[in-house]
Every structure is written in structure tokens, then in C-alpha cells.
Amino acid sequence: ISSLRNSSTITIPALIDSYPIQATIFEPKLSSPNSICIVISEATGSSRQFYFPFAQYLSQEHNLHVITYDYRGIHERKSTPWTLVEHWARRDCAGVLSYCFQKYDQVVHIGHSLGGNMHALLPTHINEQISRILLISATNSYLMYHKWNLAFL
Structure with a gap:
């Protein structure tokens, strides 16, 4: 992307x-x-x-604030301690959402694939503050719903 108008890199705890x-x-x-x-x-x-074109579209065409972020250990040059998906949800995603709750009146969460499954692991007090949720290709992770898994029982 050659030009990212009105965007800046920030660090969120x-x-x-x-x-x-x-x-x-x-x-x-x-x-x-x-x-x-x-x-x-x-x-x-x-x-x-990957989400910059979509984020820029939402920001510029619909007058919204948009935040994209990377989970710990993803695309970092430094080594990171052992990380679980639970850390990505309960710490990383929850931290970004908490940051937004302090700054904005409404927070909408768009989760793509694993990002959509974060809600199952987020603390209740975080989920309760989200205004709207949009899940994109967020499959049900419960393995018993997948017929191929029954062959291993």
C-alpha cells in the first residue's frame, strides 16, 4: 500500500x-x-x-476509527516466550478492546477466522462492552461437530 492516509502505528499494552x-x-x-x-x-x-485496505476504506468512507493489530509473536523479529491462543484472546485482544473502551463510545469487533473465535475466550466483562460483532469465516471450533473426528473415537 503506497499511501496510508490518516494512519499511525501505536503500541497498546x-x-x-x-x-x-x-x-x-x-x-x-x-x-x-x-x-x-x-x-x-x-x-x-x-x-x-493484510487488513489495511479494508481499514482505510472504513475510516475514510464511513468516518470511523479503525484499529488493526498483531498478536504477540506474530510477525515479530524478536523471540517471544511460549504463547497460547488463550494469550492472544485473554491478553492481546482483550488489551486492544480495553484500550478502545477507554477512548471511544462504541466498539465494534470484526473477527476474521481465529479472530472471530476470540469471543469464546474473552473475559465476560470485555464481551459485555462490545457494541456489535461481525464474524468472517469464523468456524465452530468444537471438534465433535466434525464428522471426520468421530472416526477417532
Whole structure:
């Protein structure tokens, strides 16, 4: 992407351990009385940059604040301690959402694939504050629903 208008890189502390989460925030081009922030949680193997065109579109065309972020250990050059998906949800995603709750009146969460499954692991007090949720290709992770799994029982 050659030009990322009205965007900046920020660091947001994760919940619980304050691990520094790298994020990009896209600000709307026009000042607006609405204080809505969209948080985009990425799919496994994607980086926050994958979502930049969509984030910029939401920001510029719909006058919304948009944050994309990377989970700890994803696309980092430094080594990170052992990380579980639970850390990505309960610490990283929860930290980004908490940051947004402090700054914006409404927070909308868009989760792509694994990013959509975060809600099953988020603390209840975080889920209760989210205004709206949009899940994209977020499959049901319960293995007993998959017929191929029954062959192993």
C-alpha cells in the first residue's frame, strides 16, 4: 500500500501482562461527533497489514476509527516466550478492546477466522462492552461437530 492516509502505528499494552501489542490506527478524515471504533482481529497467519485496505476504506468512507493489530509473536523479529491462543484472546485482544473502551463510545469487533473465535475466550466483562460483532469465516471450533473426528473415537 503506497499511501496510508490518516494512519499511525501505536503500541497498546496487553491485558494482564502489559505485553506491547503493535497496532495501526486509522483515523477518519473528517472530525465527527460519533465515537465509534472498529477493532479488526486477524486470522492465523495473517498480519495486520493484510487488513489495511479494508481499514482505510472504513475510516475514510464511513468516518470511523479503525484499529488493526498483531498478536504477540506474530510477525515479530524478536523471540517471544511460549504463547497460547488463550494469550492472544485473554491478553492481546482483550488489551486492544480495553484500550478502545477507554477512548471511544462504541466498539465494534470484526473477527476474521481465529479472530472471530476470540469471543469464546474473552473475559465476560470485555464481551459485555462490545457494541456489535461481525464474524468472517469464523468456524465452530468444537471438534465433535466434525464428522471426520468421530472416526477417532
